[in-house]
Amino acid sequence: MEKEQIRNSFQHVNYRFEEGEHGGHKVIWIHFPYNRKLIDDLKTYVKAKWSFGKKCWYVQDNTYFRRLLHLENSFIGNAALQNLSRSNQDAMKRFIEQLKLKGYSPNTIRTYSQEFYQLLKVLKGNSVNSLTPERLRSYFLYCIRTLKVSENLIHSRTNAVKFYFEQVLHRKKMFFEIPRPKRPSTLPKSINQKDLKKMFSTLDNLKHQLLLKLCYGMGLRVSELVNLKILDIDSGSMQVLVSRGKGKKDRYVTLPKSILADLRLYYKEYKPKVFLFEGMHGGQYNIRSVQQVFKDALKNAKVNKKVGVHGLRHSYATHLIEQGTDIRFVQELLGHSNIKTTMAYTKLTDQIRRKIKSPLDNF
Numbered sequence: 001m002e003k004e005q006i007r008n009s010f011q012h013v014n015y016r017f018e019e020g021e022h023g024g025h026k027v028i029w030i031h032f033p034y035n036r037k038l039i040d041d042l043k044t045y046v047k048a049k050w051s052f053g054k055k056c057w058y059v060q061d062n063t064y065f066r067r068l069l070h071l072e073n074s075f076i077g078n079a080a081l082q083n084l085s086r087s088n089q090d091a092m093k094r095f096i097e098q099l100k101l102k103g104y105s106p107n108t109i110r111t112y113s114q115e116f117y118q119l120l121k122v123l124k125g126n127s128v129n130s131l132t133p134e135r136l137r138s139y140f141l142y143c144i145r146t147l148k149v150s151e152n153l154i155h156s157r158t159n160a161v162k163f164y165f166e167q168v169l170h171r172k173k174m175f176f177e178i179p180r181p182k183r184p185s186t187l188p189k190s191i192n193q194k195d196l197k198k199m200f201s202t203l204d205n206l207k208h209q210l211l212l213k214l215c216y217g218m219g220l221r222v223s224e225l226v227n228l229k230i231l232d233i234d235s236g237s238m239q240v241l242v243s244r245g246k247g248k249k250d251r252y253v254t255l256p257k258s259i260l261a262d263l264r265l266y267y268k269e270y271k272p273k274v275f276l277f278e279g280m281h282g283g284q285y286n287i288r289s290v291q292q293v294f295k296d297a298l299k300n301a302k303v304n305k306k307v308g309v310h311g312l313r314h315s316y317a318t319h320l321i322e323q324g325t326d327i328r329f330v331q332e333l334l335g336h337s338n339i340k341t342t343m344a345y346t347k348l349t350d351q352i353r354r355k356i357k358s359p360l361d362n363f
Contacts, residue, residue, distance in 0.1 A: 026061035064283020075113040115160035188314040198301040217256040219316035
């Protein structure tokens with residue numbers, strides 16, 4: 001039976017799904033009347049597992065299985081929703097619906113929902129619709145003074161709450177007198193090529209090597225990396241289509257020649273079906289798993305630097321500029337809408353500035 005047939009069968013069989021946890025991981029419990037064929041299908045095609053403690057079948061709670069089981073993405077769990085008053089539960093539902101209607105990405109919807117939920121949780125039994133600009137101002141002051149929320153998180157929280165009042169309730173004047181804290185001016189963190197080589201050399205697993213090498217070698221966001229499909233790769237033209245990147249924009253990046261042999265070897269060994277990198281049960285590789293691979297490589301290579309997997313993308317941009325690539329091409333390869341975003345990397349690569357000698361060295 002093909003997976004599409006399995007997917008369709010969930011629309012006709014009396015399955016009941018329940019969100020939960022198992023072994024410290026989020027799962028989807030699958031309830032149904034006893035049926036030997038359905039059990040065999042679940043084990044063979046969906047790779048569902050049996051919990052002896054719960055006496056129930058389950059799969060990981062991820063995008064792939066939610067799509068397969070015709071379930072919506074869970075942006076706020078049912079348990080969290082139950083902590084809110086009825087009116088604020090309705091507000092949260094309308095908030096998420098409006099974000100979907102506006103075409104926001106799942107990541108943005110998840111972030112906005114979590115930040116809006118923080119306000120609703122503080123309100124307890126009070127309705128969010130009754131808030132005045134002055135009370136909203138007091139709430140953000142509470143976030144800064146009492147909760148010690150960072151400037152970046154305050155901006156994200158403000159954007160979420162602002163969306164609700166302006167896009168859901170259509171109250172355009174709620175935020176006129178609520179100032180935002182100044183964002184800290186930080187430079188992107190990159191890794192030098194010597195340390196990158198050390199990191200790659202610590203990886204014995206071919207899939208893990210390719211994950212990090214392609215992330216760096218094509219300047220991809222980790223979400224773009226796990227979204228790569230086999231059909232996106234054109235080894236003839238050495239081009240890779242990055243489909244619906246940030247801002248839902250498509251772009252082409254160059255496939256590194258040095259990776260081609262390993263890529264073909266990987267394909268023969270792992271036999272991915274749709275996505276280039278797939279999880280144990282099919283579907284997209286988990287973003288957190290990529291982050292863990294990067295974290296382990298950083299540690300094993302003894303690279304003493306506080307940087308996340310996004311640092312591979314920063315390193316790609318920095319090294320392109322250092323080798324003389326035109327800034328406009330770098331902007332296009334990274335998928336930046338504004339050249340000012342790309343210009344931040346020139347501050348890391350100013351060769352003349354690096355040659356300036358401190359007066360202390362003249363002593």
